[in-house]
Amino acid sequence: MQNQARSDGICRVRFTAMASDCELLFAGTTPEEGTQPWLDSLARVGTDEVRRIEVKFSRYLADSELSRINAGAGAELNIDAETAGLLQFAADCYRLSGGLFDITVAPLQRLWGFGYSETLPPTNADIHAALERIGFERLRIFEDQGSWRLFLPAGMSLDFGGIAKEYAADRALLLLERQARALGLDVAVLVNLGGDIAASRYPWRIGVEAIGAESHSDMLKAAASGLIEFPGGGLATSGDTKRFVLVEGKRIGHILSPKTGYPVPDAPRSVTVLAPSASAAGMLSTMAMLKGEGAEAFLGGEGLVHLVQR
Amino acid sequence: MQLNSAAPFCEQTPLQASPPRTSQSGIAAAVCLSSLAMIGFDAAATETPVSAAQVLEEGTQQVEDKGLLARLIDGWEIDAALLWYREDARVQAIEGVLSGVRALSDSESVSAKIVLDSLSGASASGAAAQQRLQTFTRPSGKGEYQVAAGETPLDDTFKDTRLSLSAGWQKTLDSATKVNAGVYGSKEFDYLSLGMSGGIEWGFFKDNTTVSLSGALGFDVFDAVGGRPVPLSTMAIRKDFADEEAFWQAFDATRQRGVGDKRIGEMMLGVTQIISKSTLVQFNYGLGYSSGYLNDPYKLVSVLDSSGNATHYLYESRPDSRLKQSAFVLGKTAFNLGVAEYSYRFTHDDWGLDSHTLEGRYRHYFSGKKGPYLQLHLRAYRQYGVDFFTPYLQGGESVAPHISADYRIGDMDTWTLGLKTGWRLKDGDEIAVRLEYYRQQPRGDAASLEGLKGLELYPELNAAMLQLNYSWN
Numbered sequence: 049m050q051n052q053a054r055s056d057g058i059c060r061v062r063f064t065a066m067a068s069d070c071e072l073l074f075a076g077t078t079p080e081e082g083t084q085p086w087l088d089s090l091a092r093v094g095t096d097e098v099r100r101i102e103v104k105f106s107r108y109l110a111d112s113e114l115s116r117i118n119a120g121a122g123a124e125l126n127i128d129a130e131t132a133g134l135l136q137f138a139a140d141c142y143r144l145s146g147g148l149f150d151i152t153v154a155p156l157q158r159l160w161g162f163g164y165s166e167t168l169p170p171t172n173a174d175i176h177a178a179l180e181r182i183g184f185e186r187l188r189i190f191e192d193q194g195s196w197r198l199f200l201p202a203g204m205s206l207d208f209g210g211i212a213k214e215y216a217a218d219r220a221l222l223l224l225e226r227q228a229r230a231l232g233l234d235v236a237v238l239v240n241l242g243g244d245i246a247a248s249r250y251p252w253r254i255g256v257e258a259i260g261a262e263s264h265s266d267m268l269k270a271a272a273s274g275l276i277e278f279p280g281g282g283l284a285t286s287g288d289t290k291r292f293v294l295v296e297g298k299r300i301g302h303i304l305s306p307k308t309g310y311p312v313p314d315a316p317r318s319v320t321v322l323a324p325s326a327s328a329a330g331m332l333s334t335m336a337m338l339k340g341e342g343a344e345a346f347l348g349g350e351g352l353v354h355l356v357q358r
Numbered sequence: 359m360q361l362n363s364a365a366p367f368c369e370q371t372p373l374q375a376s377p378p379r380t381s382q383s384g385i386a387a388a389v390c391l392s393s394l395a396m397i398g399f400d401a402a403a404t405e406t407p408v409s410a411a412q413v414l415e416e417g418t419q420q421v422e423d424k425g426l427l428a429r430l431i432d433g434w435e436i437d438a439a440l441l442w443y444r445e446d447a448r449v450q451a452i453e454g455v456l457s458g459v460r461a462l463s464d465s466e467s468v469s470a471k472i473v474l475d476s477l478s479g480a481s482a483s484g485a486a487a488q489q490r491l492q493t494f495t496r497p498s499g500k501g502e503y504q505v506a507a508g509e510t511p512l513d514d515t516f517k518d519t520r521l522s523l524s525a526g527w528q529k530t531l532d533s534a535t536k537v538n539a540g541v542y543g544s545k546e547f548d549y550l551s552l553g554m555s556g557g558i559e560w561g562f563f564k565d566n567t568t569v570s571l572s573g574a575l576g577f578d579v580f581d582a583v584g585g586r587p588v589p590l591s592t593m594a595i596r597k598d599f600a601d602e603e604a605f606w607q608a609f610d611a612t613r614q615r616g617v618g619d620k621r622i623g624e625m626m627l628g629v630t631q632i633i634s635k636s637t638l639v640q641f642n643y644g645l646g647y648s649s650g651y652l653n654d655p656y657k658l659v660s661v662l663d664s665s666g667n668a669t670h671y672l673y674e675s676r677p678d679s680r681l682k683q684s685a686f687v688l689g690k691t692a693f694n695l696g697v698a699e700y701s702y703r704f705t706h707d708d709w710g711l712d713s714h715t716l717e718g719r720y721r722h723y724f725s726g727k728k729g730p731y732l733q734l735h736l737r738a739y740r741q742y743g744v745d746f747f748t749p750y751l752q753g754g755e756s757v758a759p760h761i762s763a764d765y766r767i768g769d770m771d772t773w774t775l776g777l778k779t780g781w782r783l784k785d786g787d788e789i790a791v792r793l794e795y796y797r798q799q800p801r802g803d804a805a806s807l808e809g810l811k812g813l814e815l816y817p818e819l820n821a822a823m824l825q826l827n828y829s830w831n
Contacts, residue, residue: 067466108461108463110433133399134396137395137396141392144385215396218393222398324390325393331389
């Protein structure tokens, strides 16, 4: 995504986190051009929060909180309030999607082998074996004298891949706005983590990459310049842009149905949704992908501003 | 951090009035509310955000308690293999391989591999068998070894340990492009090899077609025991000289100063095409060029008199460049409970060596793809040797600029028959066992010379190999 700046100045801070190119934009009353100390301190608050969430919930860091939880499968574990909050959100989404959105789907994803040279699809027997180790309803999350506890059955594991990045964008925005208020600054902030965006209310305009001819959009109109109006809140895209499964050398979407164990048929190439928060936008775009051919009907029925590319 | 003051904004269009929106089921609203509850959680810890550096520091302190090994292999998928190889009466080898892959993200991974080989035994030196005892000088010049009548002369000082290290990186850029890069290094007693490679893959037509292009560069240094022989010079043998000094003078005259080096460049163009849900074919074309020191410093050619008795031995001589081409076609078919893979390879080079390889593998799964399997492997290989291959020279003939009696670049047929089985343990780890039998039959004209009657000029070779694999998942 690219951003244009207003003549009254938009300051941009670029950084890398969560294996994505990220940026923070500050718009509004900008003091002198250059390296204002307030901007540095603001930027640090945002990047630190994103990195904190990354090291806490990454699957790829062996000493992350998530790795600790997964290593403790089969026993009851203490979890902190933040992790409990994410699990609560995951539980709501599991229920609201009728079981299609499930953060315990990792065994299935491993079976379909992302991005590596798996050349043959798994057999039915493999899929059945994997499905036996999946199912959010088998988790137990409960509060016990003010502290949260989680029971993760043996053989199961959690993956916050579908939540963490959008959550980090929302959290960074929240802390940035808080910090800006504390400093007495009147700025609008936009946090962009590799295309998952959370922003203050402000008439942003965002460049969207490669809108195909086959896109179906309700209200989210791209101008000829490729710019769209974004009033703030959250914007997120789910799709197979960088993640897919190779089956017999053929790439199929990374959206797997935890019900069938197979990739969702007729899933769109990508779904972009606008919502009040990046987490909600990300979740609703994922749910739309999981609906397969019913993606547009779902988004339209929910009255969401969206863009579907097939 | 980079701060960029941004370019001027273009004229803003007023937002269009939108029709009223209503949610039919309230799912979106519920998701939004739930997300706000999650974001708004606030433990005291995040009121003053902990810096990532602090978190990482704390993390490493916790990790300190783990063993060094545990820390090193965290997050890696490790694969270990041990292989025994044995030729009848010749070379024995034991090889240990440790390899690992680590995902950095859904689209990026790194891999590393360590291989340790230990070879011992003897390999044919290229000299012809005789009806009497033969004496050869060792490569270092210090001492000699003898070969009994009727025996194929072997270079008996063949002992080596090789350590190879390689590392790779793979990344998926977008749904149609993948890139990879790698480095490689190996060291053995008299040989150092360094290399790097890179490749890119593109998908077309909804990825039913994949095109790949890859290249590699290598640099090898040969520091032969006792120096590299001068090609076509005569092996100095102690008994032919009056004293030690005269011998050493002659021996030194057969040696070149310094190390030999070799530069290698390779490229490969490949196309993979999906034919149906269960079948794919792959075509590859490869081009490789090497230049520099391409001889084997330990290989000889016997010079025989008219009755077939060896009078002296010459060190082999090969051209200093080689251009190889290869064409490869592979098919793969998946069945309900098995996979078949079959391929044909043709290679041709400007030394005149042509080869044809037919290979097939069939793997049968007794239950799902992760269950136990049995795999059958068959391979037939026919090689037409280089133009300058000669099993021996006859005295009085003029010597060509390039000669070699190295059976490995002569005419030969080889067959491989292999079985492999593997299964998964309760905790997800995998074990595999492979047993292969290999037979090599050099081809050549029968000797008409008196002195070679009844001798095996083209000795057969049989070998067996056993490999054990263990994967931690």
